[in-house]
Amino acid sequence: MRLTDQFGYEVTVASEACLEAWNATVLAFLAHSKHTPVKLDAALQADPDFALAQSVRGLFCLLLGRREMFAAARDCLTTARRAALERDATPREQAVIEALSAWLDGWPARAADLLDAALVSAPRDALLVKLVHAIRFVLGDARGMRTSIETVLPAHDPTLPTYGYMLGCKAFCLEENGEYRAAEALGRQGLEYAPDDAWGLHAVAHVHDMTGRSEEGIAWLERHPDGWAHCNNFGYHVWWHLALMYLDQGDIQRVMALYDSEIRLDKTDDYRDISNAASLLARLELEGVNVGARWEELALLSDKRAEDGCNVFADLHYLLALVNGGRRMGTERLLASMQRQTEAGGDLAPVFEKAGLPAGLGLEQFRLGNYGSAFMYLRKARADLPRIGGSHAQRDVFERLTIDAGMRAGLFEDAKALLQERARKRGAVDRYAEQRLEVCERMRRASRVMEDERLRASAS
Incomplete structure (x- = not known):
């Protein structure tokens, strides 16, 4: 059946319960919540042939940057394609499936382009916006990230539950393109609409780092602990930012304490966690610290x-x-x-x-x-x-x-x-x-x- 999601667009799902779980999945993903996989599992348990959810799960697998997850992503693609054919999926759903296929074939930039094309007719779909943002971030395409968010943002407004997250995405894009003052202002504004937007919170911290204002950055992050307490391992990355600020202040003892108690709280092999830790240890050694x-x-x-x-x-x-x-x-x-x-x-x-x-x-x-x-x-x-x-x-x-x-x-x-x-x-x-x-x-x-x-x- 066709139901309408929280953005006002049709999705091909089996039940209202599945749609409710799907809407919750999207909000959790935007907040970098540790509950995102649970919400997604609930949607797929309610409807295993939910093509959009299957293809998004495949993209999530690829964003993990782990070779073994490619097989899982291919399984998602197979299921999504079969379900899309059987249920006559919408063009938006088909675009996400084809984006997954493109990335699996080695063309993530093509995947981002396909999602951007889908956003032309569905600009309020914050999930697609965030996926494009994530893929172009992985590709180091700061200009493409900015173009994407600026194209769709006029369609968003404060009545949407995802508005604050979109402001956070644009804030980060502005920061990565060197517009620090505008980035900081927009990141702060976004948090007023979405207090749990860890991405927007950390965009402001990026500005503090890039403009040599580590003391302000420390105050900013320590004033908003609830802004990332709900996070998946992205929370470790926010702790990493705090450690960078303390390193700039010369407080090595605090940096080491954060490394042991927060940044490497869980000894995972997730590449994002490894990058936090390895880059911090390298910085410490360059300052003559025995790690x-x-x-x-x-x-x-x-x-x-x-x-x-x-x-x-x-x-x-x-x-x-x-x-x-x-x-x-x-x-x-x-x-x-x-x-x-x-x-x-x-x-x-x-x-x-x-x-x-x-x-x-x-x-x-x-x-x-x-x-x-x-x-x-x-x-x-x-x-x-x-x-x-x-x-x-x-x-x-x-x-x-x-x-x-x-x-x-x-x-x-x-x-x-x-x-x-x-x-x-x-x-x-x-x-x-x-x-x-x-x-x-x-x-x-x-x-x-x-x-x-x-x-x-x-x-x-």
């Missing part, structure tokens, strides 16, 4: 994911854990997997080739102490690094490693240029950059003194 045996736990888990090869961002963080955890064989397996992916076709092959593999080799060389080589590889990857996905804040660990590699190799002018470019993009100089710019300036003055002495000596 103890913490790398070992991450390296053990990452070793088991070394041949996933389905998410460049994930692979680079697994590699970060492997090289720092001393897992030589795991490192070699992952680098070999990256090499294979450069020839695998699809959207990710050129990203592995131009960003993933050279950055991975740079991480390996950095850990071996070959800083000149590390700098060469990391700088080679730098222009294409946004395409690995993630945010500016998440990818900043690779920027820091590039800069520190240059400084350790004695390439102070190169490092200074990168620091200055980083500051221009971020809108401020943070503690990390301030300290290293001071070192670069000291080395410049020392070099000049040495050159003056050499000239005087040669003149005499």
Whole structure:
């Protein structure tokens, strides 16, 4: 039968009970709620042949960035296609099915395009908006994220239960495109409509990070603990943001406490959790902090994911854990997997080739102490690094490693240029950059003194 969902669009479902569970699933997904899988299961238990829910479950599987989930996603696609044919699914439902098929074939950008096309006739469908947002985020397509949300947002208004979440999505897009003031204002506004919008809350935290306002960022997050208490593992990512703020303040003790009690509360191998942990440990070590045996736990888990090869961002963080955890064989397996992916076709092959593999080799060389080589590889990857996905804040660990590699190799002018470019993009100089710019300036003055002495000596 055809029923109308909370956005006013037709869905092909077997019962009102299924539709009610589906509407709840959408709201839970938008809030990054840990109850999202439970809500989705309820919808599919009420109607196992609910094609839209099956295809969305398949997309959820792919967003996990785990190779074994591709088989589960294919099962969802098979069920969704059969159900869509038997029940004469709507064009919107068909578009989601085809988006799942496109991603499974190696074309996630095509999947996002198909969903954007479906939004032309269903612009209030916040689920599709969020799915496009998530896929383009994975692809590092900040401009595409922004275009998508700005195209549909005029169709949304405060009467919709999803309005605040949409403002949060746009806030994040603005931040990733460098419009920090507008992003902060919109993120704060969105929380007034959706107090549980952890994504919008964290968009404002991104602004604090990018503009060097860590003290304000700490106050912001600690003032809104209920904004992410309901979350799935995205909550660990918000804790990670808080730890970054404390690191910028130089409070290492607080950072380590957050790492142990919150960020790695659950020792999962989810790539998002591994990336939180590995990038934070790397930042700490760059500040001269002894992180103890913490790398070992991450390296053990990452070793088991070394041949996933389905998410460049994930692979680079697994590699970060492997090289720092001393897992030589795991490192070699992952680098070999990256090499294979450069020839695998699809959207990710050129990203592995131009960003993933050279950055991975740079991480390996950095850990071996070959800083000149590390700098060469990391700088080679730098222009294409946004395409690995993630945010500016998440990818900043690779920027820091590039800069520190240059400084350790004695390439102070190169490092200074990168620091200055980083500051221009971020809108401020943070503690990390301030300290290293001071070192670069000291080395410049020392070099000049040495050159003056050499000239005087040669003149005499």
